[in-house]
Amino acid sequence: MGGCLRVVPAAFMAVALVAVAVAVFPSSAEPEAAASLRGGPFDSIFAFGDSFTDTGNNPVVWGWYNVFDEVMRPPYGMTFFGGRPTGRSSNGRLIVDFIECRDFFSRSLFLVGEFGITDYHISFGMRKSMQEIKAFIPDVIQTISMGAERVIQHGAKTLLVPGMIPSGCVPSILVALADTDAPEYDATATCLKEPNEIVMIHNSLLRDAIEKLRAEHPDVSIIYTDMFNHVMEMIKSPERFGFKRDVLTVCCGGPGRYHYNLSVVCGDEAATTCEDPSTRLFWDGVHLTEAAYHYIAENWLNTVVGSVSARASS
Numbered sequence: 001m002g003g004c005l006r007v008v009p010a011a012f013m014a015v016a017l018v019a020v021a022v023a024v025f026p027s028s029a030e031p032e033a034a035a036s037l038r039g040g041p042f043d044s045i046f047a048f049g050d051s052f053t054d055t056g057n058n059p060v061v062w063g064w065y066n067v068f069d070e071v072m073r074p075p076y077g078m079t080f081f082g083g084r085p086t087g088r089s090s091n092g093r094l095i096v097d098f099i100e101c102r103d104f105f106s107r108s109l110f111l112v113g114e115f116g117i118t119d120y121h122i123s124f125g126m127r128k129s130m131q132e133i134k135a136f137i138p139d140v141i142q143t144i145s146m147g148a149e150r151v152i153q154h155g156a157k158t159l160l161v162p163g164m165i166p167s168g169c170v171p172s173i174l175v176a177l178a179d180t181d182a183p184e185y186d187a188t189a190t191c192l193k194e195p196n197e198i199v200m201i202h203n204s205l206l207r208d209a210i211e212k213l214r215a216e217h218p219d220v221s222i223i224y225t226d227m228f229n230h231v232m233e234m235i236k237s238p239e240r241f242g243f244k245r246d247v248l249t250v251c252c253g254g255p256g257r258y259h260y261n262l263s264v265v266c267g268d269e270a271a272t273t274c275e276d277p278s279t280r281l282f283w284d285g286v287h288l289t290e291a292a293y294h295y296i297a298e299n300w301l302n303t304v305v306g307s308v309s310a311r312a313s314s
């Protein structure tokens with residue numbers, strides 16, 4: 001048994017930083033970099049984030065809504081220990097589940113994000129103009145920065161702040177925006193240009209905000225991880241990750257393009273699930289599979305280990 005993990009997903013827009021879930025995972029499942037972190041610099045992990053991080057808060061916070069919450073229905077959780085839904089928006093473990101440490105604030109790793117996807121995706125769905133969406137990016141960044149500032153004031157010494165994944169490649173967004181006037185695709189004709197531009201602006205402003213935080217807190221490690229290019233790599237070279245060539249096809253969903261159908265969503269009785277989720281990048285219309293989260297966790301851990309040892313030797 002490796003240790004403990006405090007998963008603290010919170011709705012940053014509501015700035016509600018509440019600890020809800022605690023989870024312990026068998027170390028047999030730990031990735032290599034997790035092993036190198038064990039006995040290493042962190043006693044615990046505090047993770048703030050949206051449904052990419054949430055290990056079960058959503059159905060608790062929205063208890064009244066619980067029975068309708070598809071994440072509480074199979075096949076969500078099908079490859080998780082026990083094979084049952086856990087409230088996680090995936091088939092199995094999330095990035096945070098793969099990142100494991102020992103027992104507490106200055107010797108803890110704080111995962112601040114990913115944030116933003118929910119704000120932008122709801123806006124895309126509401127058909128807000130790209131101009132309108134661009135206009136509120138600084139507010140989202142400001143809120144993330146405020147949250148980071150707050151945990152630093154409480155004594156956090158190491159923060160990992162992930163950027164956003166390419167929204168223009170997300171199946172639900174591709175389907176939602178397919179019938180808008182002449183949606184523009186990128187050079188590979190796979191992903192939508194404008195949503196990806198929004199994400200690139202978000203990520204770039206996030207990096208500026210991180211630079212500012214670093215300057216204000218030279219004794220704190222604030223590490224940025226590039227989820228955009230990492231997921232883009234998976235989309236451009238799916239075979240390198242064991243994913244099928246139609247990489248945007250989701251594992252669990254209904255009939256239609258990318259196997260994504262708004263009226264037959266994962267968890268519905270009529271939805272179907274791919275035979276081997278490890279061959280897919282996307283689990284449902286938005287969230288990634290356990291296999292994808294495992295690669296991302298490795299990447300985050302390598303980034304943290306690299307950054308911490310660079311600090312130790314300087």
Ligand SMILES: *[C@@H]1O[C@H](CO)[C@@H](O)[C@H](O)[C@H]1NC(C)=O
Nearest residue numbers: 254255256257261262263264
């Ligand atoms: C979505 O699913 C419904 C119900 O099976 C089906 O009638 C409809 O054609 C599907 N939509 C697409 C775009 O395939």
